Amino acid sequence: MSSDISYTTEEIAKMLKISKLTVYDLIKKGELPSYRVGKQMRVDAADLEAYKQRAKGIKPSSQPAPAADRPLQHSAASVNGIRPIVVTGQDIGLDILVKHMEKNISGIRPLRAYVGSLDSLISMYRGESDIVSTHLLDGDTGEYNIPYIRKLLVGSSYMVVNLLSRQAGFYVQKGNPLGLAGWQDLSHPGLRLMNREKGSGARILLDEQLRLHGISPRQLAGYELEQTNHIGVAAKVASGEADVGVGIEKAAAIVGQLDFIPLIEERYDLVMLKTADNIPWIQALLDILRSEEFRRELQMIAGYDLSRTGEVLFET
Numbered sequence: 038m039s040s041d042i043s044y045t046t047e048e049i050a051k052m053l054k055i056s057k058l059t060v061y062d063l064i065k066k067g068e069l070p071s072y073r074v075g076k077q078m079r080v081d082a083a084d085l086e087a088y089k090q091r092a093k094g095i096k097p098s099s100q101p102a103p104a105a106d107r108p109l110q111h112s113a114a115s116v117n118g119i120r121p122i123v124v125t126g127q128d129i130g131l132d133i134l135v136k137h138m139e140k141n142i143s144g145i146r147p148l149r150a151y152v153g154s155l156d157s158l159i160s161m162y163r164g165e166s167d168i169v170s171t172h173l174l175d176g177d178t179g180e181y182n183i184p185y186i187r188k189l190l191v192g193s194s195y196m197v198v199n200l201l202s203r204q205a206g207f208y209v210q211k212g213n214p215l216g217l218a219g220w221q222d223l224s225h226p227g228l229r230l231m232n233r234e235k236g237s238g239a240r241i242l243l244d245e246q247l248r249l250h251g252i253s254p255r256q257l258a259g260y261e262l263e264q265t266n267h268i269g270v271a272a273k274v275a276s277g278e279a280d281v282g283v284g285i286e287k288a289a290a291i292v293g294q295l296d297f298i299p300l301i302e303e304r305y306d307l308v309m310l311k312t313a314d315n316i317p318w319i320q321a322l323l324d325i326l327r328s329e330e331f332r333r334e335l336q337m338i339a340g341y342d343l344s345r346t347g348e349v350l351f352e353t
Contacts, residue, residue: 045079058166121146124166128200137325137334169307181303195309200306211294227258230259233282234264
């Protein structure tokens with residue numbers, strides 16, 4: 038029976054041919070009623086079908102009423118006064134942060150969206166997310182994040198806060214047989230690369246370094262081959278399918294059987310819009326970032342620099 042069927046946000050995104058962030062936006066607005074099973078959000082098939090019918094302008098009597106016509110307690114955006122908060126990014130530090138948010142901030146329900154840095158900022162511009170994480174290098178200034186944020190969020194009131202810093206560099210095969218030591222070595226003939234997807238911080242870091250060193254992407258075999266996370270890139274290098282990939286130190290430690298060449302310390306920041314709806318929980322979030330309990334938990338993860346965690350770096 039359809040009443041026994043439910044879908045994950047990923048499955049809905051594929052069925053409707055939209056991004057996961059758009060699915061989260063529909064959940065935030067109450068247009069797709071949802072519930073949580075462990076860490077996973079699910080939507081019943083009947084509620085998905087009702088949404089599709091409403092989108093077509095059809096309102097069959099056998100389908101649930103639109104969210105706007107239901108009592109507030111049935112709206113996903115206001116179940117018992119709880120507001121969904123979409124948190125984007127892929128670092129494990131964000132999962133730890135969300136756990137502390139659930140424990141310490143009342144009136145919200147964090148939803149994790151695992152997307153890259155540039156797509157995260159674009160989703161905030163579109164109003165689809167509430168807390169975005171970003172690690173985007175501007176090659177011309179050598180500065181992380183703020184140049185991109187200022188360009189994308191023109192006219193918005195926002196705050197940029199540091200979550201952590203971490204080492205980024207090359208994944209290379211065990212023993213570094215090709216002797217790769219710096220960005221200029223990407224010009225070596227025949228080098229096989231495993232890349233990240235467009236919009237990810239690692240992809241932008243690579244593209245900026247190629248530009249600064251005068252290396253054409255066409256010189257790199259495999260430039261068009263993409264993985265959607267650091268672990269995927271590291272695994273391809275460890276298996277011998279690629280000679281090099283760009284990513285963070287933590288993934289190399291998880292995958293093993295490869296070496297990591299640190300090249301740059303990247304700043305991993307959070308961006309929050311300072312809207313009337315967000316102000317009540319922003320200070321509580323800052324308190325979490327600056328708490329000893331949160332910092333102790335992050336310190337257990339190797340490779341993190343927490344010297345600026347919780348520091349407001351830029352504010353409009």
